[in-house]
Amino acid sequence: MRIFAPNEVVAKSRFWYFLTQLKKVKKSTGEIVAINKISEKTPTKVKNFGIWIRYDSRSGTHNMYKEYRDVSRTNAVEMLYQDMAARHRSRFRSIHVLKVVELESEEDVKRQYVKQLLAPDLKFPLPHRVQKSRNIFASKRPSTFY
Numbered sequence: 519m520r521i522f523a524p525n526e527v528v529a530k531s532r533f534w535y536f537l538t539q540l541k542k543v544k545k546s547t548g549e550i551v552a553i554n555k556i557s558e559k560t561p562t563k564v565k566n567f568g569i570w571i572r573y574d575s576r577s578g579t580h581n582m583y584k585e586y587r588d589v590s591r592t593n594a595v596e597m598l599y600q601d602m603a604a605r606h607r608s609r610f611r612s613i614h615v616l617k618v619v620e621l622e623s624e625e626d627v628k629r630q631y632v633k634q635l636l637a638p639d640l641k642f643p644l645p646h647r648v649q650k651s652r653n654i655f656a657s658k659r660p661s662t663f664y
Contacts, residue, residue: 522595522615526553536614558590566621566632567594573602574612585629591618 519536523529530553534545564587571582584601586594595615602608627633648662 520556520618522592522618529553558592561589564589566627566636567591568619568621568626568628569594569598570616570618571598571602572614572616573606573608575606575608583628585621585627585632587632587635591620594618 519533521529521532521536523532530550533550534548537543537548567586567588569584569586571584573580573582584598586597588594588597595618598615599610599613602613621627624633624636627636646662649660
């Protein structure tokens with residue numbers, strides 16, 4: 519079972535919560551053998567991730583699918599938590615990550631906000647740069663348009 523948590527204590531708590539949901543097991547009858555931090559195979563390659571979640575809002579429980587573009591699963595899930603807090607005012611305790619999948623091909627990407635970043639000739643505009651003058655006193659006003 520893969521659990522995304524900020525520390526071991528929260529990971530253990532979430533593990534027992536999900537296990538009691540799946541099987542008829544109490545914490546007193548079970549034992550956690552090991553907690554392992556799973557690292558990414560290729561931490562420098564940018565990948566697309568699809569995340570299925572269930573979250574509790576003020577109006578009930580909702581299922582949701584979101585896509586993120588990042589270098590690791592954990593960073594994508596962190597982006598999910600930040601996004602859900604910003605857009606839906608949903609806290610960490612009310613969000614349950616059901617499944618995280620790496621999207622292999624561009625056809626698997628469904629959301630437009632991720633598709634727009636997959637263009638091969640993607641360019642970003644340069645901001646309005648102001649060249650810093652070298653002298654203390656200038657004889658004319660600087661031109662900031664290039």
